Amino acid sequence: MKPNVLLIMVDQMRADCLSMLNHPVVDTPNLDQLARNGALFNNAYAATPSCVPARASVLTGMSQTSTKRVGYEDKVDWNYENTMPGEFAKAGYHTQCVGKMHVYPTRNLCGFHNVILHDGYMHYNRFKHTTKSVESFEQTDDYLNWLRDKAGSNVDLTDLGLDCNSSTVTRPWALPEELHPTNWVTTQSIDFLRRRDPTKPFFLKMSYVRPHPPFDPPEAFYSMYRDLDLPEPPIGNWAKEEDSTNAGLNPVTSEGIVPKRRLERAQAAYYALITHIDHQIGRFLMAMQEYGVYDNTVILFVSDHGELLGDHNLYRKTLPYEGSAKVPLILADPGNCLGLNKNTQIDKVAELRDIMPTLLDVANIEIPSSVEGDSLLSLWKNENTNWRDYIHGEHEHGVKSYHYITNGREKYIWFSQTGEEQFFDLVGDPKELTNKIEDPNYEKQVKVRRDQLILELVGREEGYTDGKELFAGRPVKPTLE
Template sequence: MNPPNLLLITVDQMRFDCLSALGHPVVETPNLDAMTSKGVLFPQAYSAVPSCIPARAAIMTGMSQRSHGRVGYQDQVPWRYTHMLAGELAQAGYHTQCVGKMHVYPARNLCDFHNIVLHDGYLHHNRDKRDTPFAEHFDQVDDYMRWLRREAGTEADLTDLGLDCNASTVGRPWHLPEALHPTNWCVTESIDFLRRRDPSKPFFLWSSFVRPHSPLDPPQAYFDLYKDLELPVPPIGDWVDKEAAALAGGADPTSTFGRLPKRRLDRARAAYYGLITHLDDQIGRLLQALGEYGVLNDTLILFTSDHGELMGDHLAFRKSLPYEGSAKIPLILWDPGGRFGLAAGSRPDTVVELRDIMPTLLEAAGAPIPASVEGASLLGPARGEAGARRSYLHGEHAYGDRSNHFVTDGREKYIWFSQSGEEQFFDLTVDPAELVDRAGDPARADRVALWRERLVRELEGREEGYVMEGRLVAGREPRACLSHIL
């Protein structure tokens, strides 16, 4: 049997619960729902470092954050990894292509792909000249922008709508024809790869979308789907400082905390949901093209997001925090041709993470898995096979005074804020929205102690000095990157 083609579809900043297959009260995702019913959905999937750069490091290296070294968000740190997913597949005879967002440095670093067609979205460090070894201007590194200016016949720019790339609290419709939207462009370029690929080789295509990451700019028809609906009220935990949120007020559209006027929040959520349904339709377009090219049944498809979006949960926005809306992600594995014997419609109750993507695709390809890979293939659980799996996941994010660590098995979650020493503990089985912090509950003291000890083991020996004499130490300076990759 010939090796399968591999299609990795990633979206940016999509919450785990924004699938109608999971019972979301308003979001419509018919194509992803169909993939869920025909494939395998992993309901306990997390991003261990929930922001763009470290999430992609996990995908491309199969390593934990301790090994790939990116434990927060820091641009302009060169990527120098010996074993990356595309390179291992190329050595195994695959034709490899990435379309869309890479978010590596330098921006045109191939990361062992044969070719990349790039759109990273708005990145502050390449919007003006910087004195760095790879001084990059967006005109040099963004293929979508050059295409857009040819197609639109104008000096179109990413800032034309007046929306910041991190404005998670402001939404409005896309102003140009839908075919020019970056989501459509990503699919158009992915389909073009199907046309020009080497037909004598299996292919690995990574279709990497920038949306639903802000700016929240769905085409008008998709904004209209949600703008007049009564949207569900975001959860607000009993532990949230509501007075501070009222003072913050969300005055800055890029704010990460604050209470917004309901009208503004509803418009932002309508735009966010509209982007997700738009993505779903465009993913359907890509799947249709796979069928038209006669390769759908020979292709293993994995869909996921790099991290979530709080979108008002606990009066917070964007990502980087340890709560479910930020750290938990959708992850679907679908084998249209049935060659891997996946248990269609199943939902394995095992905690999984982005580092598991590389070994999954390498196993499917029959390629060797490098010793540096710390993830585990998802094919066994997707077939319903019993076997040793990780019992919990350690996640973290350097984030100033809200720098945090969390450990979870998808049923319980312990959180430690490394600067203040504050602890939180949630029983996700009865409180999936994290409404009640039980860290101070005497009846949960043993569970809190168990999870705290697990975090101590994870952080033992870390260069930041988070652990001394077997205890967590608050106030140590967080670092976005560990020294071995700088």
């Protein structure tokens, strides 16, 4: 029988928050062990670092220009011909998703045989004055109904007073830990091991909403970090250091000067949510051993994007900086199904669109011609000597809309509305503290990356370039025609 495939996806986890990478405080023992049992990709990125476009690339293996999602927009139909779970299902796999999908319509299976759904607090189906009853949160969300059955009909996700984008405000989870949405994803996934078809291999996606806000870790995990000396966020010499409008006081701020203790509590809660997920992954790995599937399952762990967490006085995601755009990506083979060297770290640049072809390759399933990513197995096998030199990323973000080019060693950013440029030497300056765009020592590298961006943008409907130079100020939108 072919190997089982487990995709563990988290939401808004920074790439550097692994103890294996010597983070000064975060403890991730189970993720560390997954990396020891496989390959850790040190330069993995979300080309379009917010939930909707990032997850579209994971689902389809396509770039943002092919999914048409170059920004964040809800309520746009997901009607892709080829999807990762669909290809697994056609190949005879029993397919299941537990947790976050963030697609539309909300209950769209997108190729899975079944979805047990919790997308988190989704504004478009929580706002009762604009939502049809068939699309309401109560109708579509499985976790909320489960929670009310366990804890009472009046319980809601907003009881803690935290918005789904509360970027700097936190408080511990108030109910028993087993009722937390992180535990729920694990519990439901263990139940799938009981209910799965034993005559077929399985493709299971465990999709955790955390460490995306609200920052609501169980007290046992919050207490692990609350009193530690936490690292101060890096502030580049290019960063905005004034906050004349007090934007940092907004609980859902994306930039500004946040009161020091509030920021420290947010950091502690964010790290606590990651360790909580890590422990729940450990719980599921033990269940896999109990059900006898651990040794014939290949596991991929990834986040859809990162979290700035105060870097350069910025918060949340969307922007092209390392805290936001870079993601953890681990491919583990605990039972040695693939026969490859373990405890390996790979520095070639990877992107979320590589996940679908990688996992199809693991299962020896034909990769559809629509897929634009590449299998990471070729890097792990050290077979691909012609791997891509860079990835192109972008995001519609109002006046801060941008495009970026990176290979994991350097990064060029062009803000499409203002024409501002940035260039970072990520080897010598991994925290992006110094913008080298005016440094004559980097003039050649800047031109190479700018020319690569021009090539990527030729023919785009926005009219960003004539093939020779970049044009700032062109109208942008989150979804291409």
